[in-house]
Amino acid sequence: xxxxxxxxxxxxxxxxxxxxxxxxxxxxxxxxxxxxxxxxxxxxxxxxxxxxxxxxxxxxxxxxxxxxxxxxxxxxxxxxxxxxxxxxxxxxxxxxxxxxxxxxxxxxxxxxxxxxxxxxxxxxxxxxxxxxxxxxxxxxxxxxxxxxxxxxxxxxxxxxxxxxxxxxxxxxxxxxxxxxxxxxxxxxxxxxxxxxxxxxxxxxxxxxxxxxxxxxxxxxxxxxxxxxxxxxxxxxxxxxxxxxxxxxxxxxxxxxxxxxxxxxxxxxxxxxxxxxxxxxxxxxxxxxxxxxxxxxxxxxxxxxxxxxxxxxxxxxxxxxxxxxxxxxxxxxxxxxxxxxxxxxxxxxxxxxxxxxxxxxxxxxxxxxxxxxxxxxxxxxxxxxxxxxxxxxxxxxxxxxxxxxxxxxxxxxxxxxxxxxxxxxxxxxxxxxxxxxxxxxxxxxxxxxxxxxxxxxxxxxxxxxxxxxxxxxxxxxxxxxxxxxxxxxxxxxxxxxxxxxxxxxxxxxxxxxxxxxxxxx
Numbered sequence: 001x002x003x004x005x006x007x008x009x010x011x012x013x014x015x016x017x018x019x020x021x022x023x024x025x026x027x028x029x030x031x032x033x034x035x036x037x038x039x040x041x042x043x044x045x046x047x048x049x050x051x052x053x054x055x056x057x058x059x060x061x062x063x064x065x066x067x068x069x070x071x072x073x074x075x076x077x078x079x080x081x082x083x084x085x086x087x088x089x090x091x092x093x094x095x096x097x098x099x100x101x102x103x104x105x106x107x108x109x110x111x112x113x114x115x116x117x118x119x120x121x122x123x124x125x126x127x128x129x130x131x132x133x134x135x136x137x138x139x140x141x142x143x144x145x146x147x148x149x150x151x152x153x154x155x156x157x158x159x160x161x162x163x164x165x166x167x168x169x170x171x172x173x174x175x176x177x178x179x180x181x182x183x184x185x186x187x188x189x190x191x192x193x194x195x196x197x198x199x200x201x202x203x204x205x206x207x208x209x210x211x212x213x214x215x216x217x218x219x220x221x222x223x224x225x226x227x228x229x230x231x232x233x234x235x236x237x238x239x240x241x242x243x244x245x246x247x248x249x250x251x252x253x254x255x256x257x258x259x260x261x262x263x264x265x266x267x268x269x270x271x272x273x274x275x276x277x278x279x280x281x282x283x284x285x286x287x288x289x290x291x292x293x294x295x296x297x298x299x300x301x302x303x304x305x306x307x308x309x310x311x312x313x314x315x316x317x318x319x320x321x322x323x324x325x326x327x328x329x330x331x332x333x334x335x336x337x338x339x340x341x342x343x344x345x346x347x348x349x350x351x352x353x354x355x356x357x358x359x360x361x362x363x364x365x366x367x368x369x370x371x372x373x374x375x376x377x378x379x380x381x382x383x384x385x386x387x388x389x390x391x392x393x394x395x396x397x398x399x400x401x402x403x404x405x406x407x408x409x410x411x412x413x414x415x416x417x418x419x420x421x422x423x424x425x426x427x428x429x430x431x432x433x434x435x436x437x438x439x440x441x442x443x444x445x446x447x448x449x450x451x452x453x454x455x456x457x458x459x460x461x462x463x464x465x466x467x468x469x470x471x472x473x474x475x476x477x478x479x480x481x482x483x484x485x486x487x488x489x490x491x492x493x494x495x496x497x498x499x500x501x502x503x504x505x506x507x508x509x510x511x512x513x514x515x516x517x518x519x520x
Contacts (some may be wrong), residue, residue, distance in 0.1 A: 043226070067091075070106060070107065073088040092135055093135040102138060107135075112135065113139060114153050116136045117153050126167055130169060133159070136177055137176050140181050144185065147180065155177070160200050172210075189227055202240075222258045224262075226261075234276075238273075242280055254296075263300075264304040268303075274311040283319060287322040287327060303342060328366065332366070337378045344377075348387035358392055358400055370388050371408050383424075386432070393432045418465060
């Protein structure tokens, strides 16, 4: 699936039905979708609390610590007095929990990180462990360089050990810290995974787990599944899939959103990983979530469903059988452009499948929605809708393709995209038109199609493309105009009267066109 654009585009020329070729664009498009809008999920989160709230492990009537300078905090933490240690540590934690501009670098430069690591191991004093974990959580919420300071101080094994703490508050803070570390990128994520975080997580979710804790656990799970180049170890991640599938049954918006993001990361990969998600039975629930009113859930659920239909025919069928097509029809009319775009992208991947799957798209009436997107959607949505049409002209039956033209009146808005500034979109439309002309030739209906394209302004656009700066585009446009809209001199010469024995006779030979002509 790593062919160049040129080879992928050329695979459409013969109009052969080739599901593998028609899905070549999968990775290119998913990267574009990721880049076009940052996911709604936060990869790092700072634990901010009101200044008058103390650690949940500390008595609520405890006095607020005296205002201290950073030097005084460090001195207190390094003392032998437990009370002073707590006051210094809590003061540092509160300063790191400031909503704006916490002095993370200053704390790091004063050696706070190794001090906190030492307190993480104070099994006899869970209050100090908690404050240290909270402070490190907020340091790890910063830049990659700041997170790296926490990693290099060997915090990860100590946080994972805290997942087994008898204190739910302490275990939750450890989860939060690990989530920030794993959210920093593939390298940091793999360090967390290599320290057996998955085993520690699996035992944390049960019916008694507080919802705030569950939210943090699921968020950490999603960060463990995120990032590519390299992808996380699937041997580890697949252990999370049954739990994630069960979490889809939650009614909590944040839990559902992060669960869907986690599954979207897993399915944005090879078919084996998509199948592992399908095997958990998650598809029907994912499809049902497309009908929610919560955009924070719709976006990752749609991304996951869209990823699944880039897979095998079996995997695509699982989505169709779960009732996804009517829901996609609704999403194609959604007021948010990014949702329309991804719904159109999902439909385009289904039309890249087999003819039965394409027929399911017709039966659901989705081409009316696709036409509307072509006519009035934002450009990114139009681009995906164009792919849905071109894929259908590549893999569909003649009857299906004719329906696009005659029943759904797709030709005019499709040709209008020849004016697009984006070269790749123009190439997609040229591929689709080329497929249509190949079919028209087989049906003996080339003249009809030429007239339709010309009446809709398509010929003018093709002629203009012969001056396009992109060599491939102007060559394709020139070839199409030359082949189908060229001079009629030869045809006129053939029909011209011939002088026979001093009289003019006209050519009355019947053409190959059946009586009544072809409908196209």
